[in-house]
Amino acid sequence: MKLSKIYTNKPELFAPVEFVEGLNVVLAEIRLPENKAKDTHNLGKTTLGRLLDFGFLSGRDAKFFLFKHSELFKDFVFFLEIELNDASFITVRRGVKDATKIAFKKHEAGKQDLSLLQAAEWDHYDVPFDRARDLLDGLLDWRALKPWSYRKGLGYLLRAQEDYREVFQLRKFASKHADWKPFLAHLLGFNAQLISQHYLKEEELAKKQEIAQTIKNELGGSVEDVSKIEGILLLKKNDADKKQKLLDAFDFRSQDKDHTKLLVEGIDEKISVLNAERYSLSQNRKKILLSLEDDQILFNPDEAQQLFSEVGVLFQNQIKKDFEQLIAFNKAITEERRGYLQEERVEIEAELKRLNAELNTLGKKRSEMLSFLSGTDVFTKYKQVADEMVLLRADITSLERQRGFVHRLQELRAEIRTLTEERSHLQTQIEEDVERQNSTQDSLFSVIRVYFNEIVEEVIDRKALLSVSPNQQGHLEFKAEILDESGNATSADQGHTYRKLLCIAFDMAVLRAYIDEKFPRFVYHDGVFESLDDRKKENLLTVIHRYAELGLQPVITLIDSDLPIRIGEDPVFSDDEIVLSLNDEGEQGRLFKMRTW
Numbered sequence: 001m002k003l004s005k006i007y008t009n010k011p012e013l014f015a016p017v018e019f020v021e022g023l024n025v026v027l028a029e030i031r032l033p034e035n036k037a038k039d040t041h042n043l044g045k046t047t048l049g050r051l052l053d054f055g056f057l058s059g060r061d062a063k064f065f066l067f068k069h070s071e072l073f074k075d076f077v078f079f080l081e082i083e084l085n086d087a088s089f090i091t092v093r094r095g096v097k098d099a100t101k102i103a104f105k106k107h108e109a110g111k112q113d114l115s116l117l118q119a120a121e122w123d124h125y126d127v128p129f130d131r132a133r134d135l136l137d138g139l140l141d142w143r144a145l146k147p148w149s150y151r152k153g154l155g156y157l158l159r160a161q162e163d164y165r166e167v168f169q170l171r172k173f174a175s176k177h178a179d180w181k182p183f184l185a186h187l188l189g190f191n192a193q194l195i196s197q198h199y200l201k202e203e204e205l206a207k208k209q210e211i212a213q214t215i216k217n218e219l220g221g222s223v224e225d226v227s228k229i230e231g232i233l234l235l236k237k238n239d240a241d242k243k244q245k246l247l248d249a250f251d252f253r254s255q256d257k258d259h260t261k262l263l264v265e266g267i268d269e270k271i272s273v274l275n276a277e278r279y280s281l282s283q284n285r286k287k288i289l290l291s292l293e294d295d296q297i298l299f300n301p302d303e304a305q306q307l308f309s310e311v312g313v314l315f316q317n318q319i320k321k322d323f324e325q326l327i328a329f330n331k332a333i334t335e336e337r338r339g340y341l342q343e344e345r346v347e348i349e350a351e352l353k354r355l356n357a358e359l360n361t362l363g364k365k366r367s368e369m370l371s372f373l374s375g376t377d378v379f380t381k382y383k384q385v386a387d388e389m390v391l392l393r394a395d396i397t398s399l400e401r402q403r404g405f406v407h408r409l410q411e412l413r414a415e416i417r418t419l420t421e422e423r424s425h426l427q428t429q430i431e432e433d434v435e436r437q438n439s440t441q442d443s444l445f446s447v448i449r450v451y452f453n454e455i456v457e458e459v460i461d462r463k464a465l466l467s468v469s470p471n472q473q474g475h476l477e478f479k480a481e482i483l484d485e486s487g488n489a490t491s492a493d494q495g496h497t498y499r500k501l502l503c504i505a506f507d508m509a510v511l512r513a514y515i516d517e518k519f520p521r522f523v524y525h526d527g528v529f530e531s532l533d534d535r536k537k538e539n540l541l542t543v544i545h546r547y548a549e550l551g552l553q554p555v556i557t558l559i560d561s562d563l564p565i566r567i568g569e570d571p572v573f574s575d576d577e578i579v580l581s582l583n584d585e586g587e588q589g590r591l592f593k594m595r596t597w
Contacts, residue, residue, distance in 0.1 A: 001140055002521045002553045004089060005081040006048075006055060009115045013593050014076070017048065017580050018111055019522075019555065022548035025573045026557040028582040035584050036561065043582040044591020045557035049158050049524045055080025055092050056154055057102065057133050066096050069597045079114055082140070085518055090139050093122070102132035104139070143518040145186075152183050156507050158524045164500040167480040177475065178203070185476055187510060188468060189444025191433045198426040198474055205419040212412040215405050233399040240392045243385055267366050271359060278355045281348050288345045292338060427474030434470055444513060451509035456482065459501060459532075459539040465489070466506070480506060497531035501540070504528065508543070511552050522553040529562040537564040541572070555579075 003024075007016035028043045030036050047065070054066065055078055066073045077095040084090060089110045093103035103122040105114055119125045127135060133151065142150050155163065155170035162171050168184055178199035186192035437445045449466040456464035463483040471477050480502045481489040507523050515521075528544075529537045541564070544554050563572050583589035590596075 001085055001142070001519075002083045003052070003555065004083045004110045005079075005112075006051060007079050007081075007113065007115065009077040009079075010075070011115075014591065015593070016113075019553065019579055020576060022553065023544060023573075023577045024553065024555040024579045025577045026555070026580045026582070027573070027578050028557070028559045028584075029589075030559055030561060030584055032584050042596050043584060043589065045559075045580075045582060046160055046526050047591055048557070048580065049160055049526055051078060052080065052524060053154065053158050054078060055094060056151070057092070057094065057129070057136060058151075060099055065597065067099075070096065072594070072597055077115070081110060081112065083110060084139070085141065090136075092136065098126075100129040101126040102129065102136075103127065104132075104135060106139070140520075141518055142520060144514050145519070148183050148186070153187070153520070156187075156510065157520055157522060159503060159507065160526050164496070164503050167499070167502050167506050168478045181476055181478075184478060185468070188437075188448060188466075188478075190437055190468065190476070191430070194426055194430050194433060195476060198423065198430060201419060201423045201426060202473075205416060205423060208412055208416050208419060212409060212416065215409045215412070219402065219405055219409075230403065233396065233403065236392055236396050236399065240389060240396060243389050243392065267362050267369070271362050271366065274355055274359050274362070278352060278359070281352050281355070285345060285348045285352070288341050288348070291341055292345075423474070427470070430474055430476070431470050434468060434476070438468070448509050448513045451512050452480070452505050455505035455508060455543050456501060458543055459505075459536050460498070463487070464502065464505065500527075500530070501532075504540070508547055508552070508554070512547060512550065515550060515552070521551060522555060524555040524557075526557045527562070528556040529558050529564070534564040537562070 002021075003019040005016060005018045008014040026045045026048060028045050050064070054064075058064075060067060062068065066076070073096045075097070077093060080092045080094075082090050082092070089107050089112070091105045091107065091112065091114050093105070093114070095101070102124075103119075103126065104124040105117065105122050124132075124135060133149065137150050140150050142153070145153050155172045160171075165171075169180065178196075182192040182196040182199065185195050437443045440446060445466075445468065452466050453464050456462065460482075465479075465481050465483055467479045467481070469477055482498060482502070484490050504525055507525070511519070511521065511523055529540070532540065544556065548554055566572065580591070582591060587593045587595065
């Protein structure tokens with residue numbers, strides 16, 4: 001399948017572009033001196049690739065120039081003529097105003113102008129967009145891409161400048177890896193079904209884990225042991241059954257009996273123990289208070305000195321000094337002891353406060369039970385038991401809800417274990433397939449990587465390596481690297497110039513590997529020679545010519561300043577190869593012969 005022609009219903013504003021067999025060149029000449037230093041010139045060489053994508057039914061993007069400047073282009077209708085594998089042709093009609101209504105016409109001769117064709121003369125007219133894509137997919141018949149649509153591979157066939165940033169992950173593949181890695185693996189000859197299943201299994205596993213985490217959050221801090229929940233639920237239900245029978249029979253004798261037993265054996269016994277404990281603590285506090293009072297020293301050395309003086313005792317000053325030292329010593333001991341006693345008193349008083357509060361609570365419960373037993377109003381007892389039933393049923397409902405959550409959590413855990421095992425099994429199969437494709441010399445991947453290296457080596461005299469390997473999660477990692485003399489990867493591929501060369505080499509290697517399959521034969525590379533030196537440009541041009549001779553249709557764009565400089569008058573391209581010439585001398589030199597937008 002090759003490109004044949006693109007034209008519009010307004011040839012005075014957009015001249016038809018007819019593609020040829022072999023190499024097709026879109027050459028833009030910068031003739032005005034003030035434009036030679038500019039990076040962009042808005043002549044249309046990049047725009048042509050976007051229009052081809054539009055003709056291949058790209059989705060509607062508000063940023064796309066036809067829609068962004070709809071006032072300028074609303075009356076344009078584009079026609080893309082494609083040569084099919086059986087040498088017949090299909091023309092796709094798509095207008096800007098009604099971009100989702102597509103028409104198709106199949107014909108035997110190429111280079112037609114169907115712009116004046118009436119609606120009834122088209123094979124299919126005003127076909128809805130999604131249906132039109134399906135229809136074009138069948139007409140193109142790119143079987144080697146199946147089960148993917150023809151649109152999936154177009155990104156590698158229509159490379160604009162922004163598509164040279166990555167060899168494998170194109171601008172249109174900005175979404176998650178599961179959307180493009182299986183397709184790329186298929187393109188390179190790996191078992192894409194395993195990779196797709198692996199991503200699906202991971203997605204399913206992630207959803208189950210998310211649900212399980214939500215259930216755990218719902219349970220909060222409650223127990224997750226279903227056996228314990230079942231046990232508590234059984235006891236609650238038995239209690240509820242008893243109370244319900246009591247209510248149904250309107251007989252409270254057993255209820256009175258239960259309360260009496262609880263009162264006698266429970267609350268009274270606990271009150272007795274707490275009272276004994278309170279009594280003991282009160283006695284200890286009393287002793288501490290007495291000890292604190294007894295610790296006071298009543299002896300006064302000054303009074304003793306006066307007494308000794310009156311009776312004529314000798315050495316009274318020395319006696320006073322000894323007593324003062326003794327008192328100071330006793331004070332030091334007493335202060336330390338008082339500190340301990342104070343701390344113990346504080347602890348005892350705090351404990352007494354707690355005991356008093358608990359005794360008050362128990363006393364209130366005891367009073368309520370005695371009131372229940374001594375009450376003569378049977379309806380009051382009925383209401384109390386009914387209130388207890390409401391609380392019991394609320395507990396039962398909550399427990400049943402928890403039980404449901406826990407059962408679901410257990411089921412999810414079993415499903416997660418199964419999914420984890422299935423994912424691991426798929427990962428093993430992926431690793432085996434990758435090893436097999438890498439080690440088999442005549443595998444499709446081996447053929448592509450040989451062609452890829454041949455192209456790069458012929459252009460820059462350095463070997464290049466395509467490699468595919470699974471990471472720890474089982475996802476494939478695709479690499480395109482330039483090697484040094486020792487066969488080690490270098491950082492040369494990280495520069496824009498060499499990365500662009502790797503992109504071009506990859507696209508052409510894939511086309512050559514599929515040359516005998518039902519697969520597209522064209523590839524569009526924008527700005528193909530930019531940043532390369534003259535020798536490498538000549539080398540790349542030699543490769544492109546050779547691939548064109550094999551039956552492929554390379555379409556390249558460049559500005560005249562990127563042409564390799566040649567000694568003599570031999571032109572770089574023949575007149576037949578230049579399918580579109582552009583220049584900066586006015587509107588007539590642009591792709592769209594109108595003011596810039």
